[in-house]
Structures are given as C-alpha cells and as structure tokens.
Amino acid sequence: PKGHIEHHGKAIDYRQNKALGLLFKTCALCGNANLQKQKMQRKSLLKQKENKYWEIIGDPTEGALVVLAAKAGLWRKEIEGTESRIREIPFDSDRKRMSVVYQDRQNLKIVYTKGAPDLILNLCSHVLINGEKVHLSLEHRREIIQQNEKMGEQALRVLGIAYRILPENINQADEVLEKDLIFLGLVGMIDPPRQSAIRAIAACKQAGIKTVMITGDHQITAKAVAKELGLLDQGGLAVTGTQLDQMTDCELDSLIKDIKVYARVSPSHKLRIVKVLKEKGEVVAMTGDGVNDAPAVKEADIGVAMGRTGTDVTKEASAMILADDNFATIVAAIEEGRGIYDNIRKFIRYLLSCNVGEVLTMFLAALFALPLPLLPIQILWVNLVTDGLPAMALGVDNADPDIMLRKPRNSKENIFSQGMWRKIAGRGMQIGLGTLLVFVLANYLSD
Numbered sequence: 001p002k003g004h005i006e007h008h009g010k011a012i013d014y015r016q017n018k019a020l021g022l023l024f025k026t027c028a029l030c031g032n033a034n035l036q037k038q039k040m041q042r043k044s045l046l047k048q049k050e051n052k053y054w055e056i057i058g059d060p061t062e063g064a065l066v067v068l069a070a071k072a073g074l075w076r077k078e079i080e081g082t083e084s085r086i087r088e089i090p091f092d093s094d095r096k097r098m099s100v101v102y103q104d105r106q107n108l109k110i111v112y113t114k115g116a117p118d119l120i121l122n123l124c125s126h127v128l129i130n131g132e133k134v135h136l137s138l139e140h141r142r143e144i145i146q147q148n149e150k151m152g153e154q155a156l157r158v159l160g161i162a163y164r165i166l167p168e169n170i171n172q173a174d175e176v177l178e179k180d181l182i183f184l185g186l187v188g189m190i191d192p193p194r195q196s197a198i199r200a201i202a203a204c205k206q207a208g209i210k211t212v213m214i215t216g217d218h219q220i221t222a223k224a225v226a227k228e229l230g231l232l233d234q235g236g237l238a239v240t241g242t243q244l245d246q247m248t249d250c251e252l253d254s255l256i257k258d259i260k261v262y263a264r265v266s267p268s269h270k271l272r273i274v275k276v277l278k279e280k281g282e283v284v285a286m287t288g289d290g291v292n293d294a295p296a297v298k299e300a301d302i303g304v305a306m307g308r309t310g311t312d313v314t315k316e317a318s319a320m321i322l323a324d325d326n327f328a329t330i331v332a333a334i335e336e337g338r339g340i341y342d343n344i345r346k347f348i349r350y351l352l353s354c355n356v357g358e359v360l361t362m363f364l365a366a367l368f369a370l371p372l373p374l375l376p377i378q379i380l381w382v383n384l385v386t387d388g389l390p391a392m393a394l395g396v397d398n399a400d401p402d403i404m405l406r407k408p409r410n411s412k413e414n415i416f417s418q419g420m421w422r423k424i425a426g427r428g429m430q431i432g433l434g435t436l437l438v439f440v441l442a443n444y445l446s447d
Contacts, residue, residue, distance in 0.1 A: 018131035021074075023184040026112040026161045028069035028076045029085070030100050033058030035066055060309065061157070064189045065114070083110075089177065091115070093216060093266050093292045097123075099178055101166070109166040111177050116218070116264075117148045117186055120160030124183040133182060140183075147186060152220030155228055156188035193229050200328040201230050207334070208407035210282075212260055214270055219263035226261045236260035241269045252276055270296035283411050285330070287322075288314050304330060338406070339399030345415060346394040349424055354387050356428025361435045373439045 015021060034057045056063030066076070086109070087101035097115025104110075113120060121144060127136045134140075151158045162181035170176065204211050213231055215222050219240050226232035238261035244252065256276055262269065270286070274296050277284045286293075286300035289310040297303035298317040305318035306325045315321055322329050358379060365373045374382070410417075416424075 019128040019184050022128070022163055023161045023187070024069045024072045024074045025079065026114060026163055026184065027065035027187065028074045028079060029083075029102060030098060030112040030114045030161075031059070031062030031065055033060075033062035033066050034076070035063070035070055060191075061159075061189070065159075065187065068187065087177075093290075095119075096216065096264075097178070101177065109170075111164045111166055111181075113162045113164075113178060113181055114159050114187075116216075117144070117158055117160035118218075120162050120181070121145070121183065123178050123181050124162050125180045127183040136183060144183065144186070148218070149220050151186060151188040152218050153224055154188070154190075155192075155221060155224035156190050157217055157221055159187045159189075161185055161187055193225065194326070194328070196326065196328040198229055200331040203331050203335075203404050205230075207404045209334070210257075212262065212273075214262040214265055214273065216265060217263060219261075222261050222263040232260050238263060241265040244269050244272070249276070253280065256280070267292040267295055271299055274299045283408070287327075287330070288318075289325075290314065335399065335404055338403050342399065342403070343395050343397050345420065346397065347391050348415065349420060349427075350394055351387055351391050352424045353427040354382075354431065356424060357431025357435065358382065360428060360432025361439075364432065364436050365439070370436075370440065371443065373436065 035054050036057050038053055038055045054067075056067070069075070083102040083104045085100055086103050089099040091098040095115070096119050097113060099111055099113040101109055101111050113123070121136075121141060124136050126133050127140050127144075128134070148158050148160075161184045163184060164177075164179075164181045166177070201211050211231060213222060213226050213229075217225075219238055223232060223238045226236075226238070232238065235258060237255065237259045239255075239259055241262070241264045244262070244265070247255070252272075253276060256273070257280075262273065265273075270288075270293065274284050274286055278299075278301070283302070284300045285302040285304055286297050287304040287306070288294070288297045289306040291311050291313045294311075294313045294317040297305060297314055302320060303318035305314045305321045307315075307321045307323040308325045310318075310321070310325075320333070358374070361373050365371070
C-alpha cells in the first residue's frame with residue numbers, strides 16, 4: 001500500500017520528494033524480478049481459510065528492490081502503461097551494474113541504473129538534492145562513500161541508484177548511455193544469516209574444514225556478514241579482487257591459508273582461488289548459482305550448485321545440486337559421507353578378517369596333516385550366514401557421535417590405511433588359530 005515506507009516512524013510520500021520517487025521508480029524498473037500473488041490454504045476446525053501472500057519470481061536482490069518500490073506504491077506494470085522498455089544492458093560481474101532504457105509517450109528516453117555504489121558514483125556527474133540537479137562535488141562523493149561504509153558495517157548489501165535523461169539522437173553504445181548519470185541515493189538490504197548456517201560453519205571448524213566466503217559485495221559488507229557467521233576471526237584476512245590482481249601466484253600461495261573473505265571478485269578470481277587451493281593439495285568444494293560461477297564450480301573437486309536459484313549452466317557443471325539452497329545441507333552431507341565411509345571400512349574389515357580366518361584354518365590343517373576342519377557345504381554356510389548378515393548390519397550402522405570432531409583424512413590414502421591391514425591380519429589369525437585349536441582339542445578329547 002502507498003505510504004507504507006517509514007522514516008523514524010513517520011510515513012514517507014515519495015511524491016513529495018523527487019529523488020526518492022525516482023529512486024523507487026528505478027527499483028521497480030531496473031530489473032527482471034516480479035511479485036506474484038499466491039493462494040495458501042489454511043484449514044481449521046471450524047472453517048477453511050484462503051489467504052493470499054506475495055512471492056518473488058526472479059533474482060532475490062532484484063525482488064527486494066521490487067518489494068521496496070511496491071511498498072511505496074510504485075508497480076512496474078502501472079509504470080509501463082505510459083513508458084516502455086526499449087533497451088536493457090544486463091548485469092555483468094565485471095561491470096557490476098545493470099541499466100535499462102525506457103521511453104515515454106513524448107519519446108523522452110531515460111536510463112535507469114543500479115549497481116555497486118563506488119562504480120555507480122564514478123559514472124555520475126551530478127546528484128539530485130531537494131529536487132534540484134547539483135554538480136557532484138568531492139564533498140558530496142565523500143559523504144556518499146561514508147554512508148555506504150556505514151551501511152556496509154551493518155551487514156547491509158548496498159546498491160547505488162542513478163538515472164539520466166538521454167539527449168536526442170544519442171549514440172546507443174553502452175559506455176555512452178551509462179555516462180554523466182545523476183546520483184539518486186543508496187539502497188541497503190540485508191539477508192540475515194540462518195542460524196543453521198552459523199551452526200554448520202561452527203561444525204566445519206570442529207571437523208577441520210576451512211570455509212571461506214567469496215562474494216561480489218563490498219569488502220566492508222562481506223566482513224560484517226563473515227563476523228556474524230563466525231568466519232572471520234582475529235587472524236583471518238579479507239581481500240578484494242583488486243588486491244588479488246596485484247598479488248603474484250607465490251604471494252597468494254603463501255597467504256591463501258589465512259584469507260577467509262574474498263570481496264568484489266570476478267569469475268576469473270574465483271577460478272584462480274580454486275586452482276591455487278588445489279595446487280596446495282586441498283580438496284575444494286565450490287558453491288555457486290550464476291552462469292559466471294560455472295567455471296569455478298567445474299574446476300573444483302566437488303562443484304555444488306543451488307537447486308532453486310541456480311542456473312542450468314551451473315547445475316550442469318556441478319557434481320551436486322542442493323535442493324534447498326542451504327549451506328547446512330552440505331555439512332549434513334559431509335557427516336553422512338563420513339558415516340558411510342566408516343561403515344564401508346567396518347564391512348570390509350569384518351569380511352576379510354573372517355575370510356582370512358577361514359583360509360588360515362584350512363591351510364594350517366593341511367600343513368600339519370590334520371583332518372579337514374570344514375566341509376565345502378560348511379564353508380558356504382559360514383559365508384552365507386555368519387559373514388553376510390552381520391556385515392550388512394555393519395554397513396547400516398549409525399555414525400559415531402564424535403565423527404564431526406575428526407580431522408579430514410588424506411584424500412590420497414587408500415581404504416586399508418590407518419592400520420586396517422594389521423587389524424585384518426591380527427583378527428584373522430585369532431579366528432584361524434582359535435578355530436584350529438578348538439578343532440584339535442575336540443578331536444583329541446573324542447579319541
């Protein structure tokens with residue numbers, strides 16, 4: 001509803017503030033997300049109620065901007081009744097911005113732009129203050145940057161909003177359209193970390209799994225979110241894509257173990273990070289959802305794509321798809337995988353120990369010219385009943401309570417490592433010698 005936007009408890013009417021109205025209008029138009037009403041059935045003991053609620057269709061970030069505009073009373077469908085989109089310059093991870101060009105009934109063309117505040121600010125020559133177009137001075141830039149940093153420190157993802165009325169017969173090149181913009185303001189949004197994600201990251205620390213954040217957000221915002229998640233400790237570093245470009249491979253190789261946050265990165269940076277980690281012998285799992293994440297997801301040992309928001313390209317490049325887009329699901333999968341691996345080792349250890357015992361019993365009996373301890377049918381019975389069923393039970397055994405307190409095993413070690421051969425041989429000898437001893441005593445006592 002109109003007037004739902006508030007400032008210090010007072011309703012704001014965008015019609016009384018030109019800059020605010022244009023900012024909300026840009027939020028509504030500069031994107032491809034939509035709001036859609038859904039019907040939800042609620043049954044009670046007395047009657048069945050049907051409630052309507054809104055659902056975002058499209059990118060969550062653009063959806064948040066559309067919700068902001070809708071709360072102020074501006075809807076894209078209503079605006080497009082008088083204006084039509086004639087051009088779109090899509091978001092790109094290198095450009096870190098998106099622009100659309102609309103034309104009204106008087107053939108007036110307007111470009112609306114949103115993106116990283118620092119980059120948007122560099123494209124602006126003026127700012128709208130009290131409805132007046134004012135030259136963007138150094139003081140204005142400094143004030144906007146300070147506000148951007150303050151919002152980032154509150155773990156807000158901040159976008160800069162700007163527009164421009166295009167002159168007639170303007171060159172349609174992208175760099176010309178996105179030039180001499182008029183800065184409108186900053187929009188901050190927050191995606192509060194799930195408690196399950198915080199607990200999952202803590203579990204990763206206990207399990208010896210290093211978790212790092214790679215994001216296109218501002219470094220201040222990324223650091224604030226990382227602290228809330230428990231990712232960034234006192235010894236952790238946060239670097240930007242620009243700083244990565246200035247590092248040599250040797251410098252990055254020496255620092256990468258301490259870097260916990262990567263901010264303002266491009267797809268090439270993500271790919272470089274994955275490659276350096278793999279060169280250091282790490283087993284790398286990379287999550288992603290966008291097309292630009294696909295190269296890094298494919299390069300990683302385990303590529304993880306988002307099932308809900310992920311693109312088809314990223315899903316094709318991944319080895320695993322998260323149906324719920326929840327980081328905690330990855331940690332649950334690691335725990336389940338460790339349990340399965342333990343059960344496989346139990347299964348193999350039990351079967352081989354029993355078989356070594358059987359072979360040793362028959363071999364020693366033949367070596368010492370003793371009567372045959374086991375008939376062929378008895379060996380088949382042992383393999384069928386005493387080997388198969390207990391081994392199957394071990395294969396579905398519950399995981400140990402401390403399984404996520406162990407450090408990761410070396411990916412190059414085989415399944416018989418950690419003394420498993422010795423256990424198989426030792427227990428096989430116990431079974432074989434014990435069986436043979438009982439057999440000899442039984443024959444001696446019967447004689």
